[in-house]
Every structure is written in structure tokens, then in C-alpha cells.
Amino acid sequence: MTLRTIVGVGGLALLTAACTGPGDPLPSWNDGPTKQSITDFVDRVTDPASPDFVPAPARIAVFDNDGTLWAEQPLYFQLLFALDRVRALADERPEWRGRQPFQAILDDDRDALSQLSLHDVLQVVMATHAGMTTDEFAGIVDSWLATARHPRFDQPFTRMAYQPMLELLDYLRASGFKTFIVSGGGIDFMRVLTEEVYGIPPEQVIGSMGQTAFELRDEGPVLVKQPGLDFVDDKEGKPVGIHRFIGRRPIAAFGNSDGDLQMLQYTAAGEGPSLLVLVHHDDAEREWAYDRQSSIGHLDAALDEARERGWTVISMKDDWRRVFAFEQ
Amino acid sequence: MTLRTIVGVGGLALLTAACTGPGDPLPSWNDGPTKQSITDFVDRVTDPASPDFVPAPARIAVFDNDGTLWAEQPLYFQLLFALDRVRALADERPEWRGRQPFQAILDDDRDALSQLSLHDVLQVVMATHAGMTTDEFAGIVDSWLATARHPRFDQPFTRMAYQPMLELLDYLRASGFKTFIVSGGGIDFMRVLTEEVYGIPPEQVIGSMGQTAFELRDEGPVLVKQPGLDFVDDKEGKPVGIHRFIGRRPIAAFGNSDGDLQMLQYTAAGEGPSLLVLVHHDDAEREWAYDRQSSIGHLDAALDEARERGWTVISMKDDWRRVFAFEQ
Numbered sequence: 001m002t003l004r005t006i007v008g009v010g011g012l013a014l015l016t017a018a019c020t021g022p023g024d025p026l027p028s029w030n031d032g033p034t035k036q037s038i039t040d041f042v043d044r045v046t047d048p049a050s051p052d053f054v055p056a057p058a059r060i061a062v063f064d065n066d067g068t069l070w071a072e073q074p075l076y077f078q079l080l081f082a083l084d085r086v087r088a089l090a091d092e093r094p095e096w097r098g099r100q101p102f103q104a105i106l107d108d109d110r111d112a113l114s115q116l117s118l119h120d121v122l123q124v125v126m127a128t129h130a131g132m133t134t135d136e137f138a139g140i141v142d143s144w145l146a147t148a149r150h151p152r153f154d155q156p157f158t159r160m161a162y163q164p165m166l167e168l169l170d171y172l173r174a175s176g177f178k179t180f181i182v183s184g185g186g187i188d189f190m191r192v193l194t195e196e197v198y199g200i201p202p203e204q205v206i207g208s209m210g211q212t213a214f215e216l217r218d219e220g221p222v223l224v225k226q227p228g229l230d231f232v233d234d235k236e237g238k239p240v241g242i243h244r245f246i247g248r249r250p251i252a253a254f255g256n257s258d259g260d261l262q263m264l265q266y267t268a269a270g271e272g273p274s275l276l277v278l279v280h281h282d283d284a285e286r287e288w289a290y291d292r293q294s295s296i297g298h299l300d301a302a303l304d305e306a307r308e309r310g311w312t313v314i315s316m317k318d319d320w321r322r323v324f325a326f327e328q
Numbered sequence: 329m330t331l332r333t334i335v336g337v338g339g340l341a342l343l344t345a346a347c348t349g350p351g352d353p354l355p356s357w358n359d360g361p362t363k364q365s366i367t368d369f370v371d372r373v374t375d376p377a378s379p380d381f382v383p384a385p386a387r388i389a390v391f392d393n394d395g396t397l398w399a400e401q402p403l404y405f406q407l408l409f410a411l412d413r414v415r416a417l418a419d420e421r422p423e424w425r426g427r428q429p430f431q432a433i434l435d436d437d438r439d440a441l442s443q444l445s446l447h448d449v450l451q452v453v454m455a456t457h458a459g460m461t462t463d464e465f466a467g468i469v470d471s472w473l474a475t476a477r478h479p480r481f482d483q484p485f486t487r488m489a490y491q492p493m494l495e496l497l498d499y500l501r502a503s504g505f506k507t508f509i510v511s512g513g514g515i516d517f518m519r520v521l522t523e524e525v526y527g528i529p530p531e532q533v534i535g536s537m538g539q540t541a542f543e544l545r546d547e548g549p550v551l552v553k554q555p556g557l558d559f560v561d562d563k564e565g566k567p568v569g570i571h572r573f574i575g576r577r578p579i580a581a582f583g584n585s586d587g588d589l590q591m592l593q594y595t596a597a598g599e600g601p602s603l604l605v606l607v608h609h610d611d612a613e614r615e616w617a618y619d620r621q622s623s624i625g626h627l628d629a630a631l632d633e634a635r636e637r638g639w640t641v642i643s644m645k646d647d648w649r650r651v652f653a654f655e656q
Contacts, residue, residue, distance in 0.1 A: 057529055134571055178531075191575045201385055202575030203506075204531075212571055214564035214590055220597035221590065223571050236542040243462055243540055243551050245573060247519045247530030262542055262549065269548035 025171040027321070028164040034319040037312045038168070041275040042175050045251065052273040054251055056176035061252040062242060062263060063169075065183035065190060065207075067297040068256045068279050069198060070161040071150075073288045075113060076296065077157045078189050079121045081144050083113070085128040102127075115295055118184045118208075118234055118259070125186055126210045130227040134188060134212060137225060141192040155326055158197050163325045165254075165279075169198055177252070180204045182241055184234035184259055188225075206245045208233045238263035250274075256281065261302040264311065276311040278302060283317040286327070353499040355649070356492040362647040365640045366496070369603040370503050373579065380601040382579055384504035389580040390570060390591060391497075393511035393518060393535075395625040396584045396607050397526060398489040399478075401616045403441060404624065405485045406517050407449045409472050411441070413456040430455075443623055446512050446536075446562055446587070453514055454538045458555040462516060462540060465553060469520040483654055486525050490607075491653045493582075497526055505580070509533045510570060512562035512587055516553075534573045536561045566591035578602075584609065589630040592639065604639035606630060611645040614655070 029035040044052040045059065066072035075083075086096065086105045096102035101120055104112035116124075129137050150160055169179050179200055183190060187207030194200040211226035233241045239262050242250065252275040253260070253267035264276045281297065282289050291299040306313050316323060357363040372380040373387065394400035403411075414424065414433045424430035429448055432440040444452075457465055478488055497507050507528055511518060515535030522528040539554035561569045567590050570578065581588070581595035584607040592604045609625065610617050619627040634641050644651060 057523070060531075180531075187572070187575070195385070203388075203508075203573065205575065209572060212568050214567045214594070216593070221567065221593045222597075223567060223594075239542045239549065239551060240540050244515070244537060245531065247515070247533065265544070265549045266542070266551075269550075 025174065026164065026167050028167055030319055030321050032319060034312055034314055038275065038277070041252070041273065042172070045273055046175050054272055057178075058248065058251065059172075059175070059177040060180065060246060060248060060250040061172050061177045062180045062182045062246075062250045062254070062267070063165075064255040064257070064260045064263070065181050065185050067281065068254055068260070069165050069169075069181070070157075071287060072297050073290070074110075074151065076121060076185070077160070078125065078185050079113070079116070080148070080157075081141065081189065082121065082125045082128055084144065084148065085140075086124065089128060119229075119232060122186065122208055122210075122229055122232065125189070126225075126227050126229055129210075129225050132225050133222040134225060135222070137188055138192050141189055145193060153324070153326070155324075158193055159326055160324065161197050162279075162320070163322050163327075164320045166198065166325075169200070172252070173199070178204065180206060180242075180246060180250075182206045182233065182238050182263060184208055184232065184237075186210075187233075206233055206241045208237075234259045236262050239266035242266065253277070254279070255302070257297045257299050258302045259298075261305065264302065264306075268309070268311075276306070276309075277314060278306050278311060279314045280316065282315050283320075283323065286323045287316055353502065354492065354495050356495055358647055358649050360647060362640055362642055366603065366605070369580070369601065370500070373601055374503050382600055385506075386576065386579065387500075387503070387505040388508065388574060388576060388578040389500050389505045390508045390510045390574075390578045390582070390595070391493075392583040392585070392588045392591070393509050393513055395609065396582055396588070397493050397497075397509070398485075399615060400625050401618070402438075402479065404449060404513065405488070406453065406513050407441070407444070408476070408485075409469065409517065410449065410453045410456055412472065412476065413468075414452065417456060447557075447560065450514065450536055450538075450557055450560065453517070454553075454555050454557055457538075457553050460553050461550040462553060463550070465516055466520050469517055473521060481652070481654070483652075486521055487654055488652065489525050490648070491650050491655075492648045493607075494526065494653075497528070500580070501527070507532065508570075508574060508578070509535070510561065510566050510591060511535045512560065512565075514538075515561075534561055534569045536565075562587045564590050567594035570594065581605070582607070583630070585625045585627050586630045587626075589633065592630065592634075596637070596639075604634070604637075605642060606634050606639060607642045608644065610643050611648075611651065614651045615644055 026035060044050045045054040047053060063069055066076050083105050086102060090096060090106055101116055101124060145158055148157060149155060150157055172179055181194060181200055185207050187205060187209045190207050191202040191205050194205050209230050211228040211230045212223045213226055215222055215224050249270045250267045251270060253264045254277045255264060256279040268274050268276050290297060354363060372378050373382040375381060391397055394404050411433050414430060418434055429444055429452060473486055476485060477483060478485055500507055509522060509528055513535050515533060515537045518535050519530040519533050522533050537559050539556040539558045540551045541554055543550055543552050577598045578595045580603040581592045582605045583592060596602050596604050618625060619631060
């Protein structure tokens with residue numbers, strides 16, 4: 001089964017836009033200063049007569065993934081995937097028994113799991129996939145996405161993308177922007193789903209990555225995933241990853257946690273106009289409410305800096321008419 | 329001065345195409361089996377009725393740079409740049425005296441210099457640029473390109489691009505391909521010139537890279553080049569770099585040396601149709617003639633494998649009507 005058969009989110013976004021008239025490219029956003037700050041920025045940089053005009057090739061927009069484009073509770077979805085892999089492989093890997101964080105996973109100790117750092121998560125992911133070819137790994141992720149369901153919403157994880165952000169991605173691309181994901185999540189995991197869910201091709205996805213090795217096997221050349229972690233695309237790593245993969249400074253950056261702060265600072269420091277946006281999770285009813293006290297999606301210094309510098313802070317509760325496409 | 333003011337190669341290519349009629353997108357190529365193998369492949373993968381049809385997003389074409397898109401003799405152009413930098417900085421860096429390869433550079437020992445490995449070259453480049461911000465580095469490369477001239481042809485280095493390959497890049501893009509550079513050269517060096525010279529934006533350039541560090545300075549956040557080498561995009565590194573940056577397998581790959589062999593093997597091993605091409609330097613009069621005995625652009629195992637497997641081998645002498653745009 002391919003992702004297209006179970007997702008079709010891009011199509012839904014288009015359909016929604018068509019039903020609410022041609023005047024509003026962001027129908028799932030409530031009118032107000034938040035939405036206005038985004039459309040004003042796009043108008044300014046795309047109008048050739050504006051002093052803030054930016055030529056299309058330089059219209060680079062970067063998006064964090066977990067908590068910004070799709071949900072990240074109760075645990076990062078890639079961690080839920082890795083937990084399923086640890087359980088599936090536990091019999092073959094007796095050395096995991098008694099070793100953390102593997103024992104916590106086998107015990108389903110949610111408290112311990114929610115305290116894992118991104119680095120811990122990536123270590124688990126690496127451990128479960130070392131020795132596999134990159135093609136084998138993509139196949140396993142694809143199968144998991146086709147069958148696993150979110151514990152609270154009972155939806156495939158690919159449908160846990162935020163409808164307003166899908167509309168925003170479409171709107172920016174229609175305005176000549178090139179959209180990139182810059183996420184702490186694993187690059188090989190995300191690339192299986194980003195084209196179908198977000199319309200973002202693999203070459204525009206930047207993430208944390210393990211080492212891979214080229215091997216000439218009997219069946220031909222393959223790339224084999226190694227246990228070592230090569231790059232963590234979080235905090236200071238995000239501007240470094242942007243420079244490495246994109247090679248120029250974005251003019252718009254979207255995040256939701258302190259892990260995105262340096263990416264926003266780096267984007268803000270460009271010479272021309274820039275748009276800096278934080279998604280603030282303040283809607284416990286339709287999604288979750290968390291920020292300064294949360295380990296997942298910890299948002300503290302970035303929220304202070306956003307308010308101090310006048311960056312756009314999205315209130316999910318007030319600014320989004322709808323959170324998920326499956327709501328209605 | 330920007331590159332556009334001194335280059336204009338893309339414009340020239342278009343002009344040439346316009347003068348030779350709409351029927352031939354590759355006017356600087358002589359008719360024959362080499363040219364035919366390329367146009368046949370493009371016809372097959374772009375015709376929706378063909379069994380070999382490939383949807384546009386998967387039409388990924390990768391090109392080595394040195395010796396494939398532009399010349400690489402008498403030394404890699406980036407090495408010539410680095411030599412100029414070593415000479416310019418020698419007074420401030422007395423510790424370089426007596427240390428190789430720096431002393432060979434200061435002595436202008438061409439024999440020794442032509443024996444440097446890509447790794448040696450990259451070490452020199454790193455040593456001369458550590459501590460500089462990425463923006464400062466780009467400025468220095470830009471200035472050098474605006475003034476330095478090729479020792480044999482007395483042309484700016486940006487005009488040392490091969491006219492037939494510029495036409496090929498345009499032709500592939502017009503056929504829905506996305507064109508990437510995958511080169512052993514330094515990524516920050518190449519990205520200064522690839523958009524103007526080849527029409528390839530920085531985010532489609534993969535190369536060797538040093539480490540960079542994010543720093544919050546008084547004037548704002550910057551990325552600072554570090555002395556350490558992070559990734560060598562050569563040999564086995566090329567498929568690894570392709571997986572890391574592009575995340576899917578190319579269907580066309582172009583190289584000119586044994587450093588490109590693994591990239592061609594990896595591309596050839598894809599499930600669908602693929603085009604594998606080597607540029608063979610056999611034209612001492614208009615360019616240079618070298619292959620198995622040469623340290624720069626060493627072509628030996630890849631030439632044997634290309635002949636054995638029926639890959640396309642371009643004879644610069646026979647297949648190219650014109651090598652450089654400035655020839656006429």
C-alpha cells in the first residue's frame with residue numbers, strides 16, 4: 001500500500017480552499033493579527049513594487065516538523081515507531097534486557113519514556129535499524145504508517161498533520177516559496193511521508209541522521225545504516241543544517257519549541273525582511289496545551305524572545321478554526 | 329561585482345540554441361551514438377506512453393563538477409584559489425613555513441602540488457579559512473572569481489565551463505529533470521558560482537564540507553568555519569552524500585573519474601531506466617588529454633566498467649563540436 005491511498009491530505013486542503021472561495025488561501029485560520037502578519041509578509045516580499053520584494057529563488061521557508069506541522073503528543077511519533085520496533089525485535093536482542101532506555105520501553109514505562117531526550121530517542125532509533133539497508137528501512141516505516149494509529153485520536157499518524165499548516169505550505173508555494181523541513185526527527189523516517197503529507201520532496205527535508213556505508217553486495221550497491229549518530233538537527237544544529245543543506249539563509253522560519261530558537265534567530269538576522277513564527281500549543285481540548293513545563297516540545301526561552309521581538313505567536317486555540325482535517 | 333556581470337554563460341547557451349533552430353537542444357554536440365544515447369534516454373523517460381516513463385519528481389540527474397562540468401587542469405580550480413589564499417596569508421601564518429603542503433605552495437612546486445590528494449587539498453582549504461564566517465568566505469571566493477584568470481586560456485574560471493554540458497543541463501531541466509552537483513569540491517566554494525554558471529541553486533549542490541559552528545555575536549548570529557573536515561564527497565562518499573542530501577536514487581549520473589564510479593554504480597542499480605555517462609578527456613588541442621596516468625581526474629577502473637557495461641563515454645574530441653563558449 002502506498003501512502004497516497006491512505007492520506008490524500010493535500011487533496012483535502014485543495015478541496016477546502018475551493019469550497020471557501022478564491023479570496024482566502026487560509027480558510028482554516030481565523031481572521032486576526034496572526035493570520036494578517038503572515039499574509040502581509042507574503043504580500044510584501046512577492047510584490048515587485050514593494051521595497052521588501054524578494055526574488056523567488058531566495059524565498060526559502062523552513063519548518064520544524066514535530067509540533068509545528070504535525071502533533072508530537074503523547075510522544076514523538078518516531079519514538080512510538082521505535083518503541084514498536086524495540087518490542088518486535090526484543091527476542092532477537094537479549095542484550096537490551098536491563099539496559100536503559102530499552103528496559104523502560106519493554107516495561108512500557110511512560111513516565112520514563114516522556115523524559116527521554118531527543119538524543120536518547122535517536123540512539124534507540126539507530127540501535128533498532130543498524131545493519132539494515134536504507135531501502136529496507138523505508139519499507140518498514142511505510143508499513144508502520146499504513147497500520148499504526150494514534151492512541152488518542154485513533155487516526156493514522158499521517159492524518160495528524162495540522163490542517164492550517166497544510167494550507168500555509170500550499171499558500172507559500174503558490175507564492176513562489178520553496179518549503180523545507182528542518183527537524184530534529186530522523187531524516188530517513190520523515191522522507192517516507194513528507195512528499196505525500198506535506199508536498200515536500202525528500203531533497204527538501206533536513207533532519208538528524210545516522211551514518212550510512214556504501215556496500216557492493218551480490219545484488220548490487222546498497223547503503224547500509226550504521227549505529228553511529230552523524231548529525232543532530234536541533235538547537236544550534238538547525239542553522240548548521242540549513243547552511244549545509246540549503247546554503248542560503250531562509251526568509252521565513254516556523255517552529256514550536258526552544259529547539260527552534262537558533263533557527264529563528266538565524267533567519268531573523270538576514271539582511272532583508274523575515275517572518276518568524278511560533279506555534280503555541282494552548283488548546284487542550286482539540287489538541288494539547290503545553291509549553292514551559294513540558295519535556296516534549298519544551299517552549300520557554302523562545303516564547304520570551306518571540307514576545308520581546310514581536311515575532312508571530314500562533315495560538316492554536318484562538319487562531320485556528322480547525323486543527324485536524326478529520327475534525328469535521 | 330556580482331558574477332552575472334562577468335559570466336553570462338547561460339545567456340550565451342540560449343543564444344546559441346536560438347541560432348541553430350528549435351530542433352536541436354544540443355547544438356555544441358556532434359551527431360552520433362553518444363548524443364543519441366542521451367536524447368534517446370530523455371525521450372524514453374519523458375514520454376508518458378513509454379514503458380520507461382519516469383514521473384518528473386523522480387527525474388533526478390547528478391553531475392560531478394571538476395572535469396565534468398568545467399575543466400580541472402592544470403590543477404583543481406579550488407586548489408588554485410587556495411594557493412592564492414596561502415600566499416596572501418603567509419606573512420600572518422609563520423607556522424606554515426617548512427610544513428607540507430604549505431611549503432610546496434610557497435615554493436610554487438608544481439610537481440608536488442599536482443600529486444596532492446583531494447584530502448590534502450581540502451586540508452589546505454580548511455586551514456586557510458577556519459575562523460571566518462560563511463558570509464566572509466563567500467565574499468572572498470566571489471572576489472577571486474571576479475579577478476583570477478586561467479593560466480592557459482586567460483579567461484575567468486567561470487568561463488571554463490563546458491559549453492556542451494551547459495546545453496545538456498538546460499535540456500534536462502527543460503525535460504523536467506532536477507539537476508544536482510555531487511562533487512568532491514568544497515560545497516561553500518561551489519555554491520558561490522553554481523547558480524550563475526550552471527543555473528543550479530545552492531540547495532542542489534552537494535560537496536565536501538568542513539565543520540561549522542553557530543555563534544551568537546554582537547552583530548547577530550553567524551556560522552563560523554572550523555578547521556575540521558566533516559564529509560568528503562568522493563568515491564563511496566558520493567552515494568552517501570546523495571542519500572543524505574537528496575534522499576532518492578538518481579536516474580542519470582555524469583562523471584569523469586574513478587571518484588565518480590560509485591555514484592554511477594549506485595545510479596545504475598535503481599529499479600527503472602538509468603543513464604550513466606563518463607566525460608573522457610581525449611582532446612589535448614582544445615582541452616587536455618588524460619585518464620589512467622593522471623593524478624588529477626584519474627580515470628581507470630571507471631573507464632573499464634563503463635566499456636564493459638555499455639555506459640556512455642563522451643569523447644571530447646569527437647563528440648563535442650565546441651568545448652568552451654569563448655572558442656569562437
